[in-house]
Amino acid sequence: MTRNNGDIQDGLASEIRRQFGSEAIKRFARSMPTFRAETDIPDHLRDLLDELEGVETSPAGDRRSR
Template sequence: MAGSSANKHDRLSAEIRRQFGDEATSRFVQTLPTFKVVADIPEHMRTLLKKLQYAEETSDCNGR
């Protein structure tokens, strides 16, 4: 059974590599908008990030 799962994983990996190397996929990706890093984060996002950081720091699930 484990061999069958590994075989499916290998086939999936090969298919993904094939599709990424495909010329049609390459043309499609070139049509996508370019993403850029925005230096100024809106205040509501800063607040959410602070809450997330606090939750991570006070969590019992952080391996400490």
């Protein structure tokens, strides 16, 4: 039995999210200047980033509309 293309894409997307969420990747990214977070960003941008983080960590954030 073969899997349809949607199942393969969903599985791949899930695997990529899992790997990018690993502690090893997070440590590696933090060590690179390009991915280092700025601490002195304007308040309105900090608020937008906090809102984005909230959406990403919510259970509904795992489902992407297509």
